[in-house]
Amino acid sequence: MVELIMTLAMLGVVICPLMNLLVLSQKINSIGENEYRSIQTAHYYMEETRAMDEIDTGVFVYNSEEMCYERIILDVLDDYSAEIRIKPDSYGLHYIEVDILNDGEVINSLIGSMVID
Numbered sequence: 001m002v003e004l005i006m007t008l009a010m011l012g013v014v015i016c017p018l019m020n021l022l023v024l025s026q027k028i029n030s031i032g033e034n035e036y037r038s039i040q041t042a043h044y045y046m047e048e049t050r051a052m053d054e055i056d057t058g059v060f061v062y063n064s065e066e067m068c069y070e071r072i073i074l075d076v077l078d079d080y081s082a083e084i085r086i087k088p089d090s091y092g093l094h095y096i097e098v099d100i101l102n103d104g105e106v107i108n109s110l111i112g113s114m115v116i117d
Contacts (some may be wrong), residue, residue, distance in 0.1 A: 032045045034077075034109070038100040042078055042110040045084055050114045055086060055094075078101065079108065092116055 060069035069086040076082045077100075085097045098110045 006074055030076050035065065037077055038080060038108045039110075041080070041082065042098045042108050044101050045073070045082055046096060046112050048095050049098070050112065051082060052114075052116070060084075060086060079103065 044063070055069050060067045060071045062068075063070050066085075071084040072083040073084070079102055081093055081101050083099045083101060087097070089095060092115050094114050096112045096114060098104050100108045
């Protein structure tokens with residue numbers, strides 16, 4: 001009986017740290033998955049914007065203070081939102097900024113460009 005109790009105690013000493021390691025691993029995996037999903041979402045909106053032949057003023061609103069076109073998309077992923085800005089430059093070049101936000105805080109940002117005649 002004493003040997004059985006000692007064996008269970010030794011297993012408890014070994015299993016408890018392993019369980020903590022598994023919980024920590026799951027948290028890190030969840031954070032990485034959210035990061036990946038937000039980056040993929042930013043890429044999606046970047047490519048969607050680049051595919052336009054001209055700026056759709058029904059979707060993008062012109063912000064005269066910042067001199068750019070803006071689009072805000074709520075509830076992109078669970079609690080995330082997206083802000084897309086198109087800033088006109090010279091010779092038809094436009095800069096695109098895509099920000100993925102969580103509670104107003106920028107989680108990921110992606111910057112690109114496109115040419116519109």
